[in-house]
Amino acid sequence: MTVRETIRREMAQLTASERKVGNAVLADYPFGALQTIQELAERTGVSAPSITRFVSKIGFAGYQEFQRQLITELREGGRSPLDLKASERLGNSTTFLADYAQRIGERLAEMAAAVPQEQFDRIVALVADPARSVFLLGGRISDSIAALLAIHLKQIRPKVHQLPPNPEHWPDRLLQMRKQDVLILFDFRRYQPDLAQLAGMVAAKRHPSIVLITDKWMSPIARHSDHVVALPIEIETAWDTVVCAIAFIEALIVKVSEADWPTTKKRLEAWDELRLGRPGKAMEEEP
Incomplete structure (x- = not known):
């Protein structure tokens, strides 16, 4: 603890x-x-x-x-895979996959117990509010999780922006950011200094609601955040798990989509109408 x-x-x-x-x-x-x-x-x-x-x-x-x-x-918070390797516990190689899946289940149960429902509901309300733009960014690895969330949110609602990885391109997005907007940042141990600098600057100059998804040792971004979600990542191998982060954003996607399902449904229908490669499209257009 x-x-x-x-x-x-x-x-x-x-x-x-x-x-x-x-x-x-x-x-x-x-x-x-x-x-x-x-x-x-x-x-x-x-x-x-x-x-x-x-x-x-x-x-x-x-x-x-x-x-x-x-x-x-x-x-x-600064331990690398090389550091974690020293305390690794792989268990029986013939049952590794089953053992690993059991550990994943235990981490998910920890997340369910550690993240208050009230906190989750407040974040859902922020992200589902159509009056707010949502901006997302993660670290070297966790940006892929931010991208996954952005892809789904864009199908559900407009005004969703994933910041580019190059900091030189951030000002264009930051100039669009208003006080009522939401910035979601992902940062797990071996925290990235540039993300903490971004959070500090945004908190001081643009004043959006900042949601941080991190681990129990806390990214430095926490000092600038309005909502901090601390997730279990240890799994007794040289590599931390992101399963809890994926589960959290999947739950977020489900609840945001249901916040105003009629509007979500219309957007999904319009989205599918504009997909060039949607299944059956070529067949429908044949004479």
């Missing part, structure tokens, strides 16, 4: 001052607690002894141990 998860679990047991510290840490996680206890006290208006009691209540012997755990989480 990450420090973030622990704070959320214990929040109801904290005093008002301790909750203030917890909320400050979560609001800029994990960076908000990687400062001295005096600096955190000054920023939150809570005394240093109250911060000490806070870290004790969430299970740490002291502020230094609390910070060490946060630093450990930051290191986890």
Whole structure:
């Protein structure tokens, strides 16, 4: 369990001052607690002894141990396949596929338990709102997930834009972005600095709602995001899994399409009418 998860679990047991510290840490996680206890006290208006009691209540012997755990989480966020290979557990090669499928099922169950339905519903409402444009971008690998979501959303609704991979081409899209719009970013461990820079600039200058899809160690983009979805990715191999991210966006596609099904149906029908290679088209046009 990450420090973030622990704070959320214990929040109801904290005093008002301790909750203030917890909320400050979560609001800029994990960076908000990687400062001295005096600096955190000054920023939150809570005394240093109250911060000490806070870290004790969430299970740490002291502020230094609390910070060490946060630093450990930051290191986890930078682990590569070469690092993960050292702790790989492949199991029996003759049943690997079945074992892997079981692990996938376990990760999906973790996702279902970890992502609140209320959070999912809020994101669906944002993406389904026809008054909002939706912009999407991912990292070196996760941009393929952003592309998959964009392809489906474009069939459901207009004003869906996937940002190009070259940052030099971003300003054209960013100039179209308004305060009521939505920016969905995908960023998993070995986080990309350019995506964090983009999120910070967009949050400061264009002010859309930013939705981040990440892992439990949290992309730095989280500090600029309005909605953060932390998904399980560990699967005890050298390669993290993106199955939970795919499942999440598939669920999102289904619910967005159902938000206004009559409109979705009309768009799909019109879309199919304009497809040059749709099945049966050549046959229909034969004399």
